[in-house]
Amino acid sequence: MLKWLTRLFLLGLFLALCAVAGVFVLYQQVKPELPDVSELKDIRLEIPMRIFSQDNELISQYGEQRRTPIAIADMPSQLIDAVLATEDARFYEHPGIDIIGISRAATVWFTTGEKRQGASTITQQVARNFFLSREKTVTRKIKEIFLALHIESLLSKDEILALYLNKIPLGHRSHGVGAAAQVYYGKEVSELTLAESAMIAGLPQGPSVLNPISNPARAAERRAVVLGRMLETGKINRVQYNEAMEAPVATRYHGAEITLNAPYVAEMAHQFALSMFGEEAYTKGLKVYTTIDSKEQQAGTQALVDGLLAYDLRHGYRGATDHLWQDSPWSLDKIEEYLAGQPSYWPLEPAIVTEVSAQSATVIAKNQGEQTLAWDGLKWARPYISDARQGHALRQASAALKAGDLIWIRPQGEQWMLAQLPEINGALAALDPNNGAITAIVGGFNFTLNKFNRAQQAERQMGSNIKPFIYSAALDNGYSLASMVNDAPINHWDPGSGKSWRPRNSPNVYDGPIRVREALARSKNVVSIRLLQGAGIPAALQRLNDLGFDTERIPATDSLALGSPSATPLQMVTGYAAFANGGKKVTPYIVERIEDSQGVTLYEAQPQTTQVLSEETAFLISQALSSAIWGGTSNGRHWNGTGWRAGKALERKDIAGKTGTTNDSRDAWFSGFTPDRVASAWVGFDDFARPLGRTAYNANLDGSQVAGGEFGASTALPIWIAYMKAALADFPEHIKDMPEGLYTTTIDPNTGLKTNGEGITEYFVPGSEPKYYSLPETRQSFGGTSVTDDLF
Incomplete structure (x- = not known):
């Protein structure tokens, strides 16, 4: 008997040695193909690029995979328990491969012929996810086992588990439990309930078919399996089990936690990062911090959208987007199904009219259910005839709407009002004038509707917005703010064309000799031309070039004035x-810094400024543009500047600015500033040939409505004002001191000459002041008018 036992022992030993030898041979065969698992020590998970405002609001996220890496210490215990109970209950006991699990799986395979149970440990899954394919072959399985053993010798159990929990694909482009918590529940992992943790823990076996968005029924079954194993292993009690089993399964897709809607900003920052880091920008976990102030950006977006919708409203209603039925109304289910497939363009929502009364209408709106459009939300909708003509004021809702109309609506206080997608467009750009940091930028009405960034890409005629640059060149070439220039018609014969050039003021009124300060504030066209001629076109072009404008494409003619x-x-x-800022050219920039996933700064902006005009000239132009806001006195009368609405609305003395309107009102501008913020607002059609038109008074609306032509002061300035109200809220009034290179003296506002008596204070560069004193008599009017039009 002993002899047989000895033989049996020797046979077993021989077989064991054969097995070891076999394993060794297998190892030697696959060793050249095994990757270096030491890479896991420094592994960098693919993390999407995120764009932030300067105050840390998330603007956007770029990258194919969504991942939010989380340290194992920050993982909630119930989520870890759920994963281990389901995927690898003996994770902390085995050496990387689970012999018991392998034996059990092999037994089932031998007895049934089916692979009902998996035998891969979490370590093996890490090996597969990082280094191997998912093909089901013996060779791949052998490699997986050897790699798992290597990994266990290199990393701690917690390090392995952290890699697994942050790498595993969990459906809907989420990778890792942090991303899954956000995608399925819109939560941080620390906020997950037991039922939600169990749901996520059940996803690795089949993320595409077991997730609660794609297949709630199968997801519920899988969650029950996870909860059952947690109960079996003592990680939860019966009460917790029952409560989690009864929790609802339904969820929805949650995008990235965007806290600041600024898509034009996001794309500018995205392109900047892409130019620096190439395609790696999408996977390195870059954190791109922009110069954008979230409060200012929100104000700028709201201001532009409101301004464009206001323009659209006063020009009349163009009718329903579509008419969906004639005689047989759709069912509520069909209406809601149809609306679910329609886009929304904030703040507009699609809606279908179901009933029209005398002065109201009932609609079903996307995501809003049944709503009533009261008369206050309908009465604006007189017919649109053309950009320059509108029909009669609306008297009955039925004149604009009928049941079956597909329309747009937007909020009006706590109610909803009829709206339409505007055909007009615009842009707003704002920055810190002291360093060029862009604080707000909006490239159009809606990025989803049209991704063209008009603030950065739309080259539009400058109109009278160019005049401060022309005037600054004149001040550097012999003129002062008190210089008198003749505001009289120009009739210039052009031999080349054989025609006379007769530029006009708008309105076509002339005041004779007028001070430079007043001419700029009131935007006198012919004075601008005379100043250009006096300073010389080369000097004006040089000034424009110094300030960053492309002068190679600017014709050297008097029309540039x-x-x-x-x-x-x-x-x-x-x-x-x-x-x-006192005469410095700034280089605008939108990216403040870029950090990697560990918070190491990879890029930091270096603001650039260059002195291109004297501090004195900059101050003098600012003074004249302040008069464009606050007006002045000449000939014993007060005159308004073209930007007077800004002074009335903002009620602060440190603002200055200039309106701008081009021929036929194709472009409307307002550019203005304080020492702390500068902004430009532009409005126009994307079709360069389409004028902004004009509007007639709508008898249904109150007296504050805009009527008449669409100009810089009426169309662009309200957008600038609305933005500046928010942008300047945290900046106290800041009046800049006069530069040391200037001095003041008293002049006669009617003649621009010195006076020993009453007059106004004016600033001068030494040597530019008037040489003579004013005579007692006042200057004669050229037959003009004191009324200032809003055109320019």
């Missing part, structure tokens, strides 16, 4: 910044 050159709103606001 009226704003025939083109510029983007971002170029325009950059030019105006020099008047706000």
Whole structure:
């Protein structure tokens, strides 16, 4: 008997040695193909790029995979328990491979012929996820086992588990439990309930078919399995089990936690990061911090959208987007199904009219259910005839709407009102004039509707927004704010064309000799031309070039004094910044810094400024543009500047600015500043040939409505005001001191000459002051008018 036992022992030993030898041979065969698992020590998980405002609001996220890496110490215990109970209950006991699990799986396979149970440990899954394919072959399984053993010798159990929980794909492009918690529940992992943790823990076996969005029924079954195993292993009690089993399964897809809607900003920052880091920008976990102030950006977006919708409203209603039925109304289910497939363009929501009364209408709105449009939300909708003509004021709701109409609605206080997608568009760009940091930028009505960034890319005629640059060149070439220039018609014969050039003021009224300060504030066209001629076109072009405008494409003709050159709103606001900051050209920038996933700074902006005009000239132009806001006195009368609405609305003395309107009102501008903020607002059609038109008074609306032509002061200025109200809220009034290179003296506002008696104070560069004193008699009027039009 002993002899047989000895033989049996020797046979077992021989077989064991054979097994070891076999394993060794297998190892030697696959060893050359095994990757270096030491890479896991420094593994960098693919993390999407995120864009933030300067005050840490998330603007956007770029990358194919969504992942939010979380340290194992920050993982809630119930989530870890759920995963281990389901995937690898003996994770902390085995050496990387689970012999018991393998034996059990092998037994089931031998007895049934089916692979009902998996035998991969979490360590093996880490090996597969990081280094191997998912093909089901013996060779791949052998490699997986060897890699798992290597990993266990290199990393701690917690390090392995952290890699697994942050790498595993869990459906809907989420990778890792942090991303899954956000995608399925809109939560941090620390906020997950037991039922939600169990749901996520059940996803690794089949993320595409077991997730609660795609298949709630199968997800519920899988969650029950996880909870059952947690109960079996003593991680939860019966009460917890019952409560979690009864929790609802239904959820919805949650996008990235965008806390600041600024898609034009996001795309600008995205392109900047892409230019620096290439395609790796999408996987390195970059955190791109922009210069954008979230409060200012929200104000800028709201201001532009409100301004464009206001324009659209006063020009009349163009009718329903579509008419969906004639005689047989749709069922509520069909209406809601149809609306679910329609886009929304904040703040507009699609709606279908179901009933029209005398002065109201009932609609079903997307995500809003049944709503009533009261008369206050309908009465604006007189017919649109053309950009320059509107029909009669609306008297009955049925004149605008009928049941079956697909329309747009938008909020009006706590109610809803009829709306439409505007055909007009616009842009706003704002920055800190002292360093060029962009604080707000909006490239159009809606990024989803049209991704063209008009603030950065739309080159539009400058109109009278160019005049401060022309005047600044004149001040550097012999003129002062008190210089008198003849505001009289110009009739210039052009031999080349054989025609006379007769530029006009708008309105076509002339005041004779007028001070430079007043001429700029009231935007006198012919004075601008005479100043250009006096300073010389080369001097004006040099000034524009110094401030960043592309002068190679600007014709060297007198028409540039009226704003025939083109510029983007971002170029325009950059030019105006020099008047706000004492004569320095700034380089606008939108990315403050870029950090990697560990918080290490990879890039930091270095603001650049260059002195391009004297501090004195910048101050003098600012003074004249302040008069464009607050007006002045000449000939014993007060005159308004073209931007007087800004002074009335903002009630602060440190603002300055200039309206701008091009021929036929195709472009409307307002650019203005304080020492702390500079902004430009532009409005126009994307079709360059389409004028902004004009509107007639709507008898249904109150007296504050805009009527008449669409100009810089009536169309663009309200947008600038609305933005500046928010942007300047945290900045106290800041009146800049007079530069040391200037001095003041008293002049006669009617003649621009010195006076020993009553007069006004004016600023001068030494040597530019008037040489003579004013005579007692006042100057004669040229037959003009004191009324200031809003055109320019």
